Amino acid sequence: MAQQPLSIGVDIGGTHITCAAVNRSTGSVEPGTLSREICGHQAAAEETIRCWAAALNATVSKLNASEIAGIGFAIPGPFDYRNGISRMQHKFAGLYGLHIPTALQPLLTTGNQLPMRFLNDAAAFAVGEAWVGQGRGFRKVVVITLGTGFGSAFVDDGVPVVAREDVPPEGCLWHLPFKDGIADAYFSTGWFVQAYENRTGRKVEGVKTLMDQPTGDVVAQQLFSEFGHNLASCLAPWLKSFGAEMLVIGGNIGHALPLFESQLRQGLHQEGVEVGIALSRMYETAALVGSARLFDDDFWKKVSACLPNI
Secondary structure, eight states, X not given: OOSOOXXXXXXXXXXXXXXXXXXXXXXXXXXXXXEEEEOOTTSOHHHHHHHHHHHHHHHHTTSOGGGEXXXXXXXXXXXXXXXXXXXXXXXXXXXXXXXXXXXXXXXXXXXXXXXXXXXXXXXXXXXXXXXXXXXXXXXXXXXXXXXXXXXXXXXXXXXXXXXXXXXXXXXXXXXSEETTEEGGGTSSHHHHHHHHHHHHSOOOSSHHHHHTSOTTOHHHHHHHHHHXXXXXXXXXXXXXXXXXXXXXXXXXXXXXXXXXXXXHHHHHHHTTOXXXXXXXXXXXXXXXXXXXXXXXXXXXXXXXXXXXXX
């Protein structure tokens, strides 16, 4: 590790790629190494790979390549995380069946071939939070991300749990039945936008708009209250079965936590769940740090055993 003290963490989103070098011992992002490129998920494979390479090369240019242990990717699924092959069709459809290391490596300016490892983006976010974020010091941490979708991960002693009786299948909550549909329909931006329009006849762009509404907007207040109660109802059984000590909330809707936190806490208490609740302070950095940690060999041994299921 002394010879290769750094690894590069990569966060792949539907509209962007963000990269940074991370100190493998401390989990801290190296100053001045952050790079970001806008990459639409509907682009052809060649264009996407070139965009990813541009971001990675911008980070590499700030480093001594001999100090880099490898590149870790936080990337959404479906994805063959063990072998580095995209299985996505709903986005990045052009990458379907592509072996990412083979496609990407020739475009990198590292001068030598760097190993690449892959992890689900929600799991990587949770790993970062559990390692150096709000979950630090706790063994059992549940991390949820609330935004355009509903992400989740259950972390036990730093490692995401995906196949155990005390967690939902794959460690995911989004697809579980909830009320008249699935959880993702109730704990994402779309729910707020649709519910507000249904009750007022007015359209809003997103949750931030509702956060910025005057305090006299009773409908907005009601929606945040309802959201908190619903979230408690969804989370409570799994927080209880997992024995969660800390619940970390990230994603854009997380910024609105003060508007629904009391209802969330009240609902969990009524279900007999006592757990710490904290708002992520790392945000996107959590996924970068979590993916970079894939080059901690002891950690990788534990995580890689679960990769076929993530």
